[in-house]
Amino acid sequence: MATPITPFPRVKHQREVFADGLMLDCGVHIAPLAVAYRTYGRLNADRSNAILVCHALTGDQYLAETQPLTGKGGWWGNLIGPGKRVDTDRFFVICVNVLGGCMGSTGPAEPRNGVDGDPWGTDFPAITIRDMVRAQKRLVDHFGIARLLAVVGGSMGGMQVLEWAATYPEAVFAAAPIACATHHSAQNIAFHEVGRAAIHNDPDWKGGRYWEDGRVPAQGLAVARMIAHITYLSEAALTRKFGRRLRGAPSLTFLEDVFEVESYLRHQGSSFVRRFDANSYLTITRAMDYFDLAAEYGGELRAAFQGTNTRFLVASFSSDWLFPTAQSRDIVRALNAAAANVSFVEIASDKGHDAFLLEEPDFYAALGGFLVGAAERVGV
Amino acid sequence: MATPITPFPRVKHQREVFADGLMLDCGVHIAPLAVAYRTYGRLNADRSNAILVCHALTGDQYLAETQPLTGKGGWWGNLIGPGKRVDTDRFFVICVNVLGGCMGSTGPAEPRNGVDGDPWGTDFPAITIRDMVRAQKRLVDHFGIARLLAVVGGSMGGMQVLEWAATYPEAVFAAAPIACATHHSAQNIAFHEVGRAAIHNDPDWKGGRYWEDGRVPAQGLAVARMIAHITYLSEAALTRKFGRRLRGAPSLTFLEDVFEVESYLRHQGSSFVRRFDANSYLTITRAMDYFDLAAEYGGELRAAFQGTNTRFLVASFSSDWLFPTAQSRDIVRALNAAAANVSFVEIASDKGHDAFLLEEPDFYAALGGFLVGAAERVGV
Missing domain, CATH: 3.40.50.1820 (Alpha/Beta hydrolase fold, catalytic domain)
Structure with missing residues (x-):
């Protein structure tokens, strides 16, 4: 969607x-x-x-x-x-x-x-x-x-x-x-790669030619940002910020965001796409992956x-x-x-x-x- | 796509x-x-x-x-x-x-x-x-x-x-x-949530009614699996298995898999979707997130x-x-x-x-x- x-x-x-x-x-x-x-x-x-x-x-x-x-x-x-x-x-x-x-x-x-x-x-x-x-x-x-x-x-x-x-x-x-x-490191590359896969999978990415329709692969880029954002925070920071706090009533559902950490991440993802270009994200993450000063x-x-x-x-x-x-x-x-x-x-x-x-x-x-x-x- | x-x-x-x-x-x-x-x-x-x-x-x-x-x-x-x-x-x-x-x-x-x-x-x-x-x-x-x-x-x-x-x-x-x-933990919930977001974003998920077309949200489920798979391995294990090894020629490109760890993760993702149901993944990850024995x-x-x-x-x-x-x-x-x-x-x-x-x-x-x-x- x-x-x-x-x-x-x-x-x-x-x-x-x-x-x-x-x-x-x-x-x-x-x-x-x-x-x-x-x-x-x-x-x-x-x-x-x-x-x-x-x-x-x-x-x-x-x-x-x-x-x-x-x-x-x-x-x-x-x-x-x-x-x-x-x-x-x-x-x-x-x-x-x-x-x-x-x-x-x-x-x-x-x-x-x-x-x-x-x-x-x-x-x-x-x-x-x-x-x-x-x-x-x-x-x-x-x-x-x-x-x-x-x-x-x-x-x-x-x-x-x-x-x-x-x-x-x-x-x-x-x-x-x-x-x-x-x-x-291999782990850093791996996290980047998953983010890139999420962008590539977004139908709105259109093989990178999304600008032709004036659209952006917002959902893929948001998922990439969500993944990256987890790696920027420590376990302790996430726990202090959100712990296991629920949003509103602790209704049991498997389709909605129920924990505060979830809606925080979704917000991080959706606000990111309003300021960052998906192909730029692909390009720069790749440059980081290539970096190997000793080589x-x-x-x-x-x-x-x-x-x-x-x-x-x-x-x-x-x-x-x-x-x-x-x-x-x-x-x-x-x-x-x-x-x-x-x-x-x-x-x-x-x-x-x-x-x-x-x-x-x-x-x-x-x-x-x-x-x-x-x-x-x-x-x- | x-x-x-x-x-x-x-x-x-x-x-x-x-x-x-x-x-x-x-x-x-x-x-x-x-x-x-x-x-x-x-x-x-x-x-x-x-x-x-x-x-x-x-x-x-x-x-x-x-x-x-x-x-x-x-x-x-x-x-x-x-x-x-x-x-x-x-x-x-x-x-x-x-x-x-x-x-x-x-x-x-x-x-x-x-x-x-x-x-x-x-x-x-x-x-x-x-x-x-x-x-x-x-x-x-x-x-x-x-x-x-x-x-x-x-x-x-x-x-x-x-x-x-x-x-x-x-x-x-x-x-x-x-x-x-x-x-x-909050971090565990966060990783699960990103995986769920990737599934929800897949147009083939169709709000969970993908079975009506005999299709599965393969790309979203694969990304979810890729994320999870990184969390199952240690940095040392990833480094030992793959390090920064390149696949074939070290061509500079930002669109293709170039590191071995990337193609490994993609393989993990794509083989997973042939044995696991996406709604089941959503249900079970949610059950894990809810788990809080003290509560x-x-x-x-x-x-x-x-x-x-x-x-x-x-x-x-x-x-x-x-x-x-x-x-x-x-x-x-x-x-x-x-x-x-x-x-x-x-x-x-x-x-x-x-x-x-x-x-x-x-x-x-x-x-x-x-x-x-x-x-x-x-x-x-």
């Missing part, structure tokens, strides 16, 4: 368009390349105070301001802003919608020619985390920033941080990969960081079972093996993977302190 | 039909009540050697023989049989298809009148784990067995074991609830076991994250609080929840020893 919903509205996003395009890891050259972004604070005279923040799978560039589709505050609005832990009176913060995203950067939902007409749809080539980073580098170069004070991000954002540090070590003074890993360096993870001068803060959350602490320790071990400057913190939290998006005082203090320390070192 | 497949064939199962039916927890009386079952070994003269084995969500009564739909061996065929750890030369083993199931017992796929005509479909009432146990009790009574030597089961089977011990303490000499819990006893778990003379073996598996060891410890604590005779073992295994179905020597030894000890105590 298809649910007719309005496809998410097209918003005019701030962006740079690079006519010469980008060569991708898959060997396809795409042109033009549009890079949508938002900045907060001011770039100083010697261009030394720039912090690039990389967003996660379903995040976007509206980091510290109202998101135009949802009307909700920015996803790190509590952390970043004037006078906040990451103080935009001091730092120039850049956030880029990832390549393959659906908030203005080149991706499946964007017109193929960058201006109007049919979107890329399923013709959009497969991309990698490194391709996302290359697109961001174009914007950083455009700003005339030779070296970023820091690159910061959680989850898929953390994968981008690792890729930045490996690919452009001279351009990254400090790097904070948070709640992430050097590769996607890019001959199977030797430490080779990705050989000779690096970047300072690292690696952070994990104790109840994160999607990117557990052990995976962050693998990053630390590789950095140690490359004799890098690395600090590691596991934040005690029972909120699961989601904790990196929530106001966790210890995390804010660790990340804020790390960035201030880096700033003092370079005289910002 | 619907995949036309033949609905699973109707097999003639061994069963007893009780014309007077059964009163359910939801207040509905269903009649007739069909209870499909298989037995292994022989009931001794004083009817003291009977072991009831309760199956899990997608299991069935074909415990120790070829399953007629899949042609595969029984799900505990390595554990139970002549000369095996649970020796059917000594014990009379009974396994019942659960109420709500689709292998011959009364359920959504069975004709409403128990003989022919339209199936119950979505008119089938909501059932509970206790209802399943009540149906089994009818068969046990029919055999003239006043006291079972043991009731044994894993996962949802373990929930039935707990319910047996609580509801019919005099009829259970020994009980082994394995890899289970006294209630379904049946005024919120006091130990009250469920007050004064019990049953001997218990509680077993968990170290890498089971669906029913983690902590939940088995909760059972043990409640039994201790009721001054029950209880032994507990956590089996070291990296195979996840699935371990209870696999040949785990320590588990086989613990369960086998427990049953032999019980048998010796009653002189079997």
